[in-house]
Amino acid sequence: MTQAQLLQLNLQFFADDGGADKTEEPTSKKLEDARKEGQVAKSQEISNAFGLFALFLMIRFYVGTMGEEFLEMFNHVYNEIPETIKMYDGDIPVRAIESMLGLMLTRILLWTLPFLIAGFVIAFLTNLLQVGWKVTTKPMQPKLSKLSPAKGIKKIFSVRSLFELGKSLLKIIFIVGTVYFYLLSQQESIFLLYDIPLFQGIQMLGNLVVNMGLRVAAVYLILAIIDLIYQRREFHKDMMMTKQEVKDEFKEAEGDPQIKSKQRQRMQEASRRRMMQELPKADVVITNPTHYACAIRYDQGVDEAPVLIAKGADLIAQRIKEIAKENEIEIVENKPLARMLYTNVELGQQIPPELYQAVAEVLAYVYHLQGRL
Numbered sequence: 001m002t003q004a005q006l007l008q009l010n011l012q013f014f015a016d017d018g019g020a021d022k023t024e025e026p027t028s029k030k031l032e033d034a035r036k037e038g039q040v041a042k043s044q045e046i047s048n049a050f051g052l053f054a055l056f057l058m059i060r061f062y063v064g065t066m067g068e069e070f071l072e073m074f075n076h077v078y079n080e081i082p083e084t085i086k087m088y089d090g091d092i093p094v095r096a097i098e099s100m101l102g103l104m105l106t107r108i109l110l111w112t113l114p115f116l117i118a119g120f121v122i123a124f125l126t127n128l129l130q131v132g133w134k135v136t137t138k139p140m141q142p143k144l145s146k147l148s149p150a151k152g153i154k155k156i157f158s159v160r161s162l163f164e165l166g167k168s169l170l171k172i173i174f175i176v177g178t179v180y181f182y183l184l185s186q187q188e189s190i191f192l193l194y195d196i197p198l199f200q201g202i203q204m205l206g207n208l209v210v211n212m213g214l215r216v217a218a219v220y221l222i223l224a225i226i227d228l229i230y231q232r233r234e235f236h237k238d239m240m241m242t243k244q245e246v247k248d249e250f251k252e253a254e255g256d257p258q259i260k261s262k263q264r265q266r267m268q269e270a271s272r273r274r275m276m277q278e279l280p281k282a283d284v285v286i287t288n289p290t291h292y293a294c295a296i297r298y299d300q301g302v303d304e305a306p307v308l309i310a311k312g313a314d315l316i317a318q319r320i321k322e323i324a325k326e327n328e329i330e331i332v333e334n335k336p337l338a339r340m341l342y343t344n345v346e347l348g349q350q351i352p353p354e355l356y357q358a359v360a361e362v363l364a365y366v367y368h369l370q371g372r373l
Contacts, residue, residue: 024246026239034239040131041235045167045224047126052217054118060210066111073107130228160234167227174219182212275310275347276323282309284366285324286341289333293317294341295324296351298363305350306359311342330366337362 034040077100084096183190186208193201241249282295283306295310297303312320324331337358345351351359 021242022237022240024241024243026236026241027246027249029249030239030241030245035131039235039238041232042127042130043224043228043231045220045227046130047123049217049221049224050122050126051119052213052220054122055115056210056213056217058115058118059206059213062114063206063210069107069111073104077104163230167223171220171223174223175216178215178219179212182215183208271347272312272316275312276319278309279320279323280327280329282324282329284362285310285320285329285331286334286338286362287317287321287331288335288338291317292338292342293320293324294338294345295320295329296341296359296363303350305353305356306363307350308341308345308347311345311347313342330369332362332365334358334362 080100084100189204189208193204196204278297279295282297285293285295287293292313293311293316294308296306297309298306310320321331323329337355340355340358341351345355
């Protein structure tokens, strides 16, 4: 195997699944379905970056209060020990120690609670701002496809994996570089730690750590914004559709044209059967005479105006005339009226007022023939 063939085989690991023919923009349904599955364009680095910012800002403004409360608790516990020993004649029971430790743990938990709440709020808000509010449990559902070794190997040898590797290396390089150059700029202050009092040194060291952390968070945020842009671009690329996928989705949404055609045909056949069943109740059939046939019923005790109970063209018109002859219904030729009734009046509707005169004349003629006038 030549070197060129080896290179071609290696590059196949980085190929997408038929992505070359994904030329169509994702539809709203495709995006909504992906969202229901938990597939959204977001960057976890955004949450991490803002979390770092919040952590070091809270340390800057809250660490002093924490230190004072810690010293107060320490003094309280330290002063309580001799009294407890004296109270129990040197034999301190386990429950007294447990009570003291419980008090300390409760105080420590209360100190850390603001950090935990801030972390939760920031993680929630950053994700909400990126993708909006949509609760779904589908990403947590087990899927056998995730256990596929082939897919696992493909994920390892993919462009996205290379990007994640590069992103991790960049984070390490930039964060280490930020820390190094900041400490290098503060080396004179660091050397002073040997010559200043303990509390002053602790305060200076705390300021160094907080300032360094804020700089690291700022660099992290820049990398997170780059990652967000990449994630959105890759998500849009993954959501792109082929022409066939768009057609299939349209068929699913609108219904298969062949199925709809068959349903429409069945509905027309059922309507035609009902129409033919109603036809014997007609008083007259008005014809074109070859193309159209319209059956009119007028029951003076029921109908406010004559009603069109059957109509058809060509073969259906011939069938209407056959049934009319079988039931001894009068057939009257009136080309303009037949065309007007067929075009403008739906089955089961009363004829419009503008056709009253013409239909009344036909009915009068029929009633005269039948001796009903």
